[in-house]
Amino acid sequence: MALLRADFRLEPASCYVDARCPRYKVIVPAETDLAPLLPYLNAVAKVMYYDPGEPALVFKFQGFKVAVRRDNVQIGPVPDAEIGRRAKEKVEEFLEKVWAERENITPRHDPRTLPPPLEIYRLLPGTNCGQCGELTCMAFAVKLCALEAEPSDCRPLYEDPKFSDRRRELEAFFS
Numbered sequence: 001m002a003l004l005r006a007d008f009r010l011e012p013a014s015c016y017v018d019a020r021c022p023r024y025k026v027i028v029p030a031e032t033d034l035a036p037l038l039p040y041l042n043a044v045a046k047v048m049y050y051d052p053g054e055p056a057l058v059f060k061f062q063g064f065k066v067a068v069r070r071d072n073v074q075i076g077p078v079p080d081a082e083i084g085r086r087a088k089e090k091v092e093e094f095l096e097k098v099w100a101e102r103e104n105i106t107p108r109h110d111p112r113t114l115p116p117p118l119e120i121y122r123l124l125p126g127t128n129c130g131q132c133g134e135l136t137c138m139a140f141a142v143k144l145c146a147l148e149a150e151p152s153d154c155r156p157l158y159e160d161p162k163f164s165d166r167r168r169e170l171e172a173f174f175s
């Protein structure tokens with residue numbers, strides 16, 4: 001059974017305002033009610049947000065932010081329709097796989113939301129040492145919140161025992 005319809009449309013992604021570098025989100029209508037899929041996605045995807053009441057779930061997938069609701073999936077940002085079509089195919093393939101394998105997945109029904117960067121930042125060493133590839137701990141905190149980095153990319157957090165409590169607290173946000 002197909003989860004998504006074959007057609008899709010592009011809408012401007014409101015967070016991008018530079019006309020020289022347009023960005024869009026791909027809106028794909030659902031073929032069926034996607035709500036039953038969400039607890040399984042919540043168990044296996046890189047989830048940024050899950051509200052079982054709405055229901056809605058946002059996850060990160062191959063550089064795209066994907067929002068899943070009962071009746072549609074939104075994927076972004078993409079620069080044009082062709083990349084949007086390819087992103088739609090990849091996301092659709094992933095959703096179909098999760099649904100097909102749901103009997104082997106323990107669903108998660110707990111709501112999830114990532115804390116703001118400042119809350120993440122206070123758990124980092126704060127030395128701006130650059131070992132994570134960012135110039136500052138704040139920049140790393142922003143990347144963590146966007147699920148573009150892993151807590152383990154901050155080596156001092158793992159190598160210095162005095163940060164072990166902070167490390168555990170940080171990992172709990174991303175588990």
Ligand code: SF4
Pocket residue numbers: 124125126127128129130131132133134135136137140153154155156157
């Ligand atoms: S490696 Fe850790 S301590 Fe160093 S800049 Fe990155 S986040 Fe800060």
